[in-house]
Amino acid sequence: MRRRIEPQATGNEPANKKDAADKTTPSKAEAKGRLSYTSVLINIGKFLLLIIVIPPFLNYASLQREGQMLLPKDGQIVDISLGQKMHLLCKGQGKPVVILDAPTGMSSDIWFHVQESLATLTKVCTYDRMGLGFSKRVMQNETTGTERVWGMSTTGRMVDDLHRLLQAAGISKPFILVGSELGALNGRFYSHIHDVQVTDLVLIDPLPEDIFEEEQWKEYWYGKLLPSFQTRQFSAATGLSRMLIILGAMEPAVNGEGVTEEVVQRQKYLLSNPAHQSSAVEEHYFLNESAAQVRDITKFKPLSSRVSVSVITGDHFDKQIPEHLNQMVAKLQKKFLEESYPSANHIHIKGADRRMIYKKPSAIIQHLRRIVNQQQAKEQSQ
Numbered sequence: 001m002r003r004r005i006e007p008q009a010t011g012n013e014p015a016n017k018k019d020a021a022d023k024t025t026p027s028k029a030e031a032k033g034r035l036s037y038t039s040v041l042i043n044i045g046k047f048l049l050l051i052i053v054i055p056p057f058l059n060y061a062s063l064q065r066e067g068q069m070l071l072p073k074d075g076q077i078v079d080i081s082l083g084q085k086m087h088l089l090c091k092g093q094g095k096p097v098v099i100l101d102a103p104t105g106m107s108s109d110i111w112f113h114v115q116e117s118l119a120t121l122t123k124v125c126t127y128d129r130m131g132l133g134f135s136k137r138v139m140q141n142e143t144t145g146t147e148r149v150w151g152m153s154t155t156g157r158m159v160d161d162l163h164r165l166l167q168a169a170g171i172s173k174p175f176i177l178v179g180s181e182l183g184a185l186n187g188r189f190y191s192h193i194h195d196v197q198v199t200d201l202v203l204i205d206p207l208p209e210d211i212f213e214e215e216q217w218k219e220y221w222y223g224k225l226l227p228s229f230q231t232r233q234f235s236a237a238t239g240l241s242r243m244l245i246i247l248g249a250m251e252p253a254v255n256g257e258g259v260t261e262e263v264v265q266r267q268k269y270l271l272s273n274p275a276h277q278s279s280a281v282e283e284h285y286f287l288n289e290s291a292a293q294v295r296d297i298t299k300f301k302p303l304s305s306r307v308s309v310s311v312i313t314g315d316h317f318d319k320q321i322p323e324h325l326n327q328m329v330a331k332l333q334k335k336f337l338e339e340s341y342p343s344a345n346h347i348h349i350k351g352a353d354r355r356m357i358y359k360k361p362s363a364i365i366q367h368l369r370r371i372v373n374q375q376q377a378k379e380q381s382q
């Protein structure tokens with residue numbers, strides 16, 4: 001709008017100015033005379049209306065533009081059938097392919113460091129689970145009806161999505177499957193069902209399937225963590241997140257040395273994006289269901305001995321939560337690993353917690369490189 005008005009104004013400036021002056025002078029005098037409490041209130045009202053209406057409006061306008069601009073250059077939007085499309089981002093060349101599955105509520109960007117580094121060795125793919133990042137959720141009326149079975153954001157549906165994605169994209173098998181938190185639940189479910197497709201399963205900070213039976217954990221997850229994500233969703237929808245980002249009060253998780261501007265911008269876009277945030281909430285909300293599904297599948301169909309399992313954990317699950325919760329996670333992790341994966345290779349990273357995949361990725365990268373090298377050597381000797 002401004003653009004259209006400005007050229008006109010420069011065209012006949014003196015006349016306009018005079019007009020404006022003529023009009024404003026009497027009303028100004030009037031206003032001065034009756035500058036009452038009400039008019040102040042009305043102005044405050046207008047101001048409040050502006051700050052309530054404008055930010056979401058600007059946010060939505062920016063999201064439209066950014067959604068097209070920030071799609072990764074190497075990224076593909078893959079049609080996985082049944083009307084669904086998913087975002088897959090592969091880098092590097094070679095075999096075996098490494099598939100990276102992100103923690104609860106996070107987009108593929110969280111793997112930036114791991115993916116960049118491993119891509120010098122082989123092909124490394126990450127993706128956005130349905131609803132997150134650039135994998136837009138299909139509307140209920142656009143589905144064929146089949147999806148309703150898997151409607152919830154639980155591991156069962158995610159594994160089905162991932163399987164269809166890898167098929168549709170023609171990813172060569174078998175591959176190395178790496179998952180963190182919810183990604184680790186997905187990795188387990190996937191490997192138990194499609195065991196011929198996975199050579200190595202790598203679990204980073206896996207959430208034990210029994211954890212939601214602990215009252216204190218439920219209290220933390222549903223009473224503290226989930227509400228913080230709901231607040232984020234609200235803040236994104238109202239445009240507040242965008243303002244906080246501009247003011248520097250909210251920052252993307254993956255930033256600092258070596259992180260490209262594009263990756264930083266993309267995370268800011270997702271922080272301000274209510275659709276992404278709403279899916280993050282949903283994944284947290286259904287995590288107890290996901291855990292229950294993994295417990296069932298583990299009992300029903302044990303993992304093939306062909307699949308090698310390794311587990312990577314830090315000193316704590318999360319440095320920012322109370323120690324008794326961390327101990328609870330550690331105890332239950334030990335239990336499920338002994339029961340379900342007794343020969344798993346356990347790697348402990350000193351000083352790390354659940355943020356290690358972007359804050360302390362070097363030890364993870366080192367371990368994944370070793371697995372890739374082993375598989376490549378095996379391939380050559382055959």
Ligand SMILES: *[C@@H]1O[C@H](CO)[C@@H](O)[C@H](O)[C@H]1NC(C)=O
Pocket residue numbers: 139141142
């Ligand atoms: C689904 O609903 C939305 C919103 O009501 C509408 O814009 C869209 O055209 C619908 N899609 C189909 C395939 O009917």
Ligand SMILES: *[C@@H]1O[C@H](CO)[C@@H](O)[C@H](O)[C@H]1NC(C)=O
Pocket residue numbers: 212288289292
């Ligand atoms: C998960 O939590 C919800 C809400 O607390 C509950 O209704 C549901 O039964 C739980 N599911 C499982 C498998 O425990």
